[in-house]
Amino acid sequence: MRIYFSRFLVLLGLSISILAWAQGAPQSGGDFSNNSQPKKLPTETILVKGAWWSASDSVTPLPEGGLVTNNIYSNPYFRLTYGLSPDWTEKYSGPPPSDSGYYVLAQIRPADTFKGTSRGSILIAAQDLFFTLTPAGNALELINYNKESLNADYKMEQPPTVVRIADHSFVRFDYGSPVAELHWHVLATQIRCHMVQFVFTSRDTKLIESLIQEMNKMTLPDEAGPISGRGGGDVPVCIKDYASGENVIERVDPVFAERRFNPVPVRIIIDKEGKVKHIHFLSAFPDQAKAISDAFTQWRFKPYLRGGKPVEVETGIMFGRAPRPMTSVATGAVSE
Amino acid sequence: MKTIKLASVLACLVALLFPAIAFAQSDPGVRSNTGVNAGQPFASVTANANDLAFFQTGLAQFNEHQTVTGDNSGLGPRFNLDTCGGCHSQPAPGGTSPASGIFPNVGPNPQSQVIANGVVSGSTNTIPSFIAANGPVREARFPFFFNSNGSPNTNAPNGGVEDLFTVSGRSDAGSCSLQQPSFAVAQSTNNIIFRIPTPTFGTGLMANIDDSTLLANHAAQANNGVGISGTFNHNGNDGTISRFGWKAQNKSLMIFAGEAYNVEMGISNELFTQDRPLPGEDQLGSGLPANCLNLAGTGYPEDITHSNGTNASTVTSDVGLFNVFMQFLDQPTPSTTSPGGATSIANGRRLFSAIGCAICHTPSLTTQPSKLTAGLGNATANLFSDIEIHHMGATLADNVSQGGAGGDQFRTAPLWGLGQRIFFLHDGRCSNLLCAIEAHESNGGEATTVEAIFDQNLTPSQQQDILNFLRSL
Numbered sequence: 059m060r061i062y063f064s065r066f067l068v069l070l071g072l073s074i075s076i077l078a079w080a081q082g083a084p085q086s087g088g089d090f091s092n093n094s095q096p097k098k099l100p101t102e103t104i105l106v107k108g109a110w111w112s113a114s115d116s117v118t119p120l121p122e123g124g125l126v127t128n129n130i131y132s133n134p135y136f137r138l139t140y141g142l143s144p145d146w147t148e149k150y151s152g153p154p155p156s157d158s159g160y161y162v163l164a165q166i167r168p169a170d171t172f173k174g175t176s177r178g179s180i181l182i183a184a185q186d187l188f189f190t191l192t193p194a195g196n197a198l199e200l201i202n203y204n205k206e207s208l209n210a211d212y213k214m215e216q217p218p219t220v221v222r223i224a225d226h227s228f229v230r231f232d233y234g235s236p237v238a239e240l241h242w243h244v245l246a247t248q249i250r251c252h253m254v255q256f257v258f259t260s261r262d263t264k265l266i267e268s269l270i271q272e273m274n275k276m277t278l279p280d281e282a283g284p285i286s287g288r289g290g291g292d293v294p295v296c297i298k299d300y301a302s303g304e305n306v307i308e309r310v311d312p313v314f315a316e317r318r319f320n321p322v323p324v325r326i327i328i329d330k331e332g333k334v335k336h337i338h339f340l341s342a343f344p345d346q347a348k349a350i351s352d353a354f355t356q357w358r359f360k361p362y363l364r365g366g367k368p369v370e371v372e373t374g375i376m377f378g379r380a381p382r383p384m385t386s387v388a389t390g391a392v393s394e
Numbered sequence: 395m396k397t398i399k400l401a402s403v404l405a406c407l408v409a410l411l412f413p414a415i416a417f418a419q420s421d422p423g424v425r426s427n428t429g430v431n432a433g434q435p436f437a438s439v440t441a442n443a444n445d446l447a448f449f450q451t452g453l454a455q456f457n458e459h460q461t462v463t464g465d466n467s468g469l470g471p472r473f474n475l476d477t478c479g480g481c482h483s484q485p486a487p488g489g490t491s492p493a494s495g496i497f498p499n500v501g502p503n504p505q506s507q508v509i510a511n512g513v514v515s516g517s518t519n520t521i522p523s524f525i526a527a528n529g530p531v532r533e534a535r536f537p538f539f540f541n542s543n544g545s546p547n548t549n550a551p552n553g554g555v556e557d558l559f560t561v562s563g564r565s566d567a568g569s570c571s572l573q574q575p576s577f578a579v580a581q582s583t584n585n586i587i588f589r590i591p592t593p594t595f596g597t598g599l600m601a602n603i604d605d606s607t608l609l610a611n612h613a614a615q616a617n618n619g620v621g622i623s624g625t626f627n628h629n630g631n632d633g634t635i636s637r638f639g640w641k642a643q644n645k646s647l648m649i650f651a652g653e654a655y656n657v658e659m660g661i662s663n664e665l666f667t668q669d670r671p672l673p674g675e676d677q678l679g680s681g682l683p684a685n686c687l688n689l690a691g692t693g694y695p696e697d698i699t700h701s702n703g704t705n706a707s708t709v710t711s712d713v714g715l716f717n718v719f720m721q722f723l724d725q726p727t728p729s730t731t732s733p734g735g736a737t738s739i740a741n742g743r744r745l746f747s748a749i750g751c752a753i754c755h756t757p758s759l760t761t762q763p764s765k766l767t768a769g770l771g772n773a774t775a776n777l778f779s780d781i782e783i784h785h786m787g788a789t790l791a792d793n794v795s796q797g798g799a800g801g802d803q804f805r806t807a808p809l810w811g812l813g814q815r816i817f818f819l820h821d822g823r824c825s826n827l828l829c830a831i832e833a834h835e836s837n838g839g840e841a842t843t844v845e846a847i848f849d850q851n852l853t854p855s856q857q858q859d860i861l862n863f864l865r866s867l
Contacts, residue, residue: 096544099537099584099793104838106537106551106793108800109625153785153840156623158616165621165843167850177850181621181843191613204617211748235748237741240851242619257619259843261851319628320798341625 109320111154112347114337118327121184121252122155124163131164131182136249137279137293140182140256143272145172157321157341159186159374163254178260180269185253186340188298188374189323195298197246197253198284201229204244211235212242220284221245224276227283241266248287249279250372251296289372294327295362300373307332308358312349312377322346322378330368332359342377350377419857421827422733422865424485425813426497432595432726432811433486436769439722444706445767451707452719456487459513460659462566462689468661468696470561471570471669471686474533476513476659478716480504481531481591485814488723490593491530493816502527508559515563522558522577524588530822532588533658534558536580537793537801539674544576546585553794554673555657556580561689570686575672587792588821589640594647595811596725597638599775601647602761605635608781611756615780620750621843624782627798627805637781640807640820641799651716655697663697663713721766725776726811726867733813734862742863745856750844754806756780778809778867787839792820802838813865827861 099105113120124133126148132139142148147169152162166180185192185200194200201218208214216232226247234241243266246255256273258266281287289296320341327336334354339347361368425431439445457479460469469476483500484492492500506527509516524532539550556575561567580586608626615622626635627642638644644653652665662669671682690696703709710718730736746752755778764771783803791802799805804820818830835845848857 096540096579096583097546098582099546099548101584102788102791102837104788104791104793104800104802105548106553106795106801108795108803109798110800150787150835150839150842151837152621152842153623153787153838157625158623160616160623162621162840162843165846167846179843179846179850181619183619183621185617191616200617204619207614209747211744237744238748238852238856240748240847244619255619259620259847259851317630317633318798319630319633320625 107154109157109318109322109341109343109346111341112339112344114351118336118338120338121161121186122163124182126164126166131166133163136184136252136254138249138254138276138282140276141272142166143269145169145174146180155186155340157189157323158191159189159323159340161185161252174265176260176262176265178258178262178265178269181255181257181259183255183257185255186323186325186374187248187251187253188296188325189340189376190253196285197248197255197287198229200253201231201244201246201255201284205231208233211237215241223247223270223273224278226278227286229284243270245270245273246284247278247282248284249282250287250289250293251298252287254282290364290369294370294372295364296372297362298373300328300362300371301326301357301359301375305360305362306357307360308356310353310356312346312353314349314378315345316343318343318346318378320378321376322350323374323376324350325372325374326354328359328362328371328373330361330370332361333357334359335370346378419828419854419861421861424497424816425729425732425865428729428732430485430498431729431814432593432724433488434724435722436724436767438768438770442767445722447705448707448710448715448718449722451710452715452717452722453487455712455715456482456719460661462561462564463691464566467690467692468659470567470660471572471682471689472557472560472672473660474555474558474658475504475508475531477504478654478659481658482594484816485811488594488720489811490591490815491817491822493528495528496816497814503529503531505531505558514559514561518563518571519559519574522574523581524577524586525558530588530590530817532558532590532822534575534577534580535587535589535792535794536575536585536673537587538585539677540576540579540583540585544579544583546583551793551795552673553796556586556672557657557660557670561660561686567689568685570683570689572683572686575674587794590817590820590822592638592640593808593811593815594720595723596775596777596808597647597650598721598723598766598770599725599761599773600637600777600779600781600808601721602764602770602773603637603759603775603781604762607759607762608635611759611780612782615753615756618750618753620753620847622750622753622784622840624754624780624784624806624840625798626781627783627796630797635781636797637805639796640804641794641796642781642783642805643796643799646717647720648713648717651720652713655713655716661697661712662695664695664699664711665713667695669694721770724769726814728776728810729813729866731866733865734858738859738862739866740863741856742859742861742866745852745860746863749847749852751848751860752778753844754780754782754784754841755809756806776810778812779806782806784840785838786834786841787836789833789836789839790819791838809864809867812867827864 119134161184163182212233218231228245231244243258322342323340325338329335362371538546560572629636629645636645638650644650656666697712793801818824824830834841
């Protein structure tokens with residue numbers, strides 16, 4: 059009798075399981091009242107990312123990979139370190155890279171323990187010069203363009219001027235807002251075909267000057283300079299539009315399953331044999347990244363030669379949409 | 395002696411505290427001394443009898459209450475309210491979420507009154523806990539489908555609207571018996587987000603801004619030095635810039651109207667031609683049950699163009715009338731003096747621009763020529779939006795993807811009419827401007843640096859000027 063009852067229970071259990079399986083996952087209007095402790099989603103977390111950055115490996119440094127640790131901002135991709143002033147901190151991380159190649163690398167502000175009377179902020183940002191919407195081929199031109207396009211809210215305090223910081227050349231541009239009584243001092247240089255800039259904002263120019271002085275403690279790669287930062291040495295040479303024309307021996311275009319019309323900027327490193335060694339998607343949906351990765355396995359490039367020897371080269375390609383045309387050129391520019 | 399000492403201490407404290415109190419910035423609140431400054435048609439519409447008749451018919455349809463059967467049939471089987479004008483009512487039809495006791499006293503959240511008003515049956519429906527009489531009108535979405543144990547399945551994104559109410563139990567709903575979605579479980583697992591109605595004033599102007607204008611503005615705002623870099627959402631059919639909705643997911647006002655009629659009120663129409671099941675019923679189940687289909691008894695779609703009409707406004711479908719109504723709604727009129735006076739407002743406007751708010755909240759854009767009405771053509775739309783989508787970071791992220799917009803990307807909310815709005819941000823979490831501004835600062839958000847400048851580098855007086863300016867809009 060007990061055996062029959064056990065069999066009955068097993069069959070009943072099986073039937074319920076099969077019934078539950080046949081009904082599929084519960085609908086959003088389903089009844090979960092018997093489940094007392096379902097798992098919670100974390101709050102304040104971005105789980106659905108849309109177009110986002112990604113890379114073909116987790117070892118090669120990326121521009122967005124910098125971190126503040128022990129009060130030092132260090133970025134292995136740009137090979138720079140920047141010591142924060144005591145009682146200054148990064149409270150919030152920046153957004154992902156934009157589809158026009160803009161990076162918020164770090165946002166520094168006084169910590170809660172800060173006792174000074176003047177406050178301010180430091181924005182460390184980068185602009186990939188392969189994808190900029192601004193008509194500029196280097197950091198110097200970009201800052202000159204900023205000067206030319208400064209809107210009426212601001213008054214120029216110092217035109218773009220080349221200065222020495224930590225034994226490297228930067229272009230410095232100061233402007234301010236009379237109504238806000240705020241000052242912006244911008245120091246920019248170029249590394250690996252990116253403009254890397256430090257933007258200091260405060261009401262107090264003395265505070266800004268002291269922060270700029272502290273920049274002298276930072277370390278930078280040899281290439282850093284307003285027009286000179288084009289890679290080379292320990293890192294690949296960067297060349298705009300290298301993946302075009304006769305440089306491309308074999309090319310297979312990616313096929314996107316879904317047309318989303320979003321720009322998909324991609325930086326690649328081509329090895330000495332002309333194969334794609336590393337892919338960095340600045341902004342792409344996962345399916346777009348997959349399609350592009352698959353296509354790149356079939357691309358072959360003419361190896362780039364420097365001094366007669368092949369070297370690695372880094373370049374950018376825009377998928378998804380045609381690159382936006384640059385509309386005008388800055389005038390009255392200062393040269394390095 | 396002790397008394398003298400105490401008095402001195404008190405005097406010092408008052409002297410120290412009083413300036414702080416005097417200059418502590420605060421949201422002036424809904425502007426109530428300038429009348430209702432939105433909801434009127436363009437002057438060019440008023441001047442044309444045919445256009446005005448169209449507008450007024452659209453307005454009447456916008457405010458009409460729908461039922462399951464009868465003259466205004468088609469409601470349900472699932473819906474969020476029975477009329478457009480209930481949710482879009484502050485400070486005038488076409489606007490957004492109302493409240494009692496706040497100018498112009500439109501009334502309590504209409505969703506909180508549906509049982510009392512007989513719109514839904516109290517025996518089959520309950521008012522969800524997140525709907526309150528003094529809270530915002532809300533649309534609910536579950537970012538993820540659920541596993542069989544009631545836990546959110548993060549591998550199965552959902553994001554569709556979960557209508558709050560069903561027609562079940564109404565006398566005109568027959569035997570249709572539907573449960574409300576599991577809002578309590580969704581809340582207990584954090585798998586629910588909210589959206590409030592977007593105001594529609596001036597949206598005809600937004601529809602009439604050419605892509606080239608938006609792209610030029612986008613390029614002009616690049617390299618801004620405050621960390622901002624947006625992008626556009628695109629229409630999946632033709633690749634052009636889409637612009638309506640919290641994530642700019644809708645291309646046109648007609649689509650916006652058709653979708654809302656279908657999703658918010660359950661009325662099928664010529665753009666969305668079937669009754670709408672919940673995302674789970676449709677994608678994981680078997681759709682709506684047969685006894686909940688064709689409840690109006692008219693066949694589908696329930697809203698159509700009427701071949702037996704006698705003039706343009708009686709021929710046109712409800713969705714077409716909604717479209718015309720929204721197209722013809724002029725932008726709100728800002729005040730130059732209230733609150734805080736002309737000097738403070740003007741100063742606030744300059745500060746708003748100087749600290750970087752105007753990079754996303756573009757003060758104005760110019761429209762292209764219009765065939766609809768002169769007021770829409772070659773006009774200055776003072777929308778305070780770039781119509782781009784921006785990463786707003788983890789604090790505001792709703793984990794819903796729409797078109798090209800990811801879980802933390804939102805269209806820059808147009809600020810015109812802000813002075814007479816009650817609830818802010820996509821989910822209405824704030825009713826104080828300072829709360830809304832603070833929410834712009836977040837891990838992963840583009841506006842963090844700008845918010846920090848507002849918060850840490852402006853004086854209280856300057857902050858007050860910005861708040862006055864915003865409430866003048």
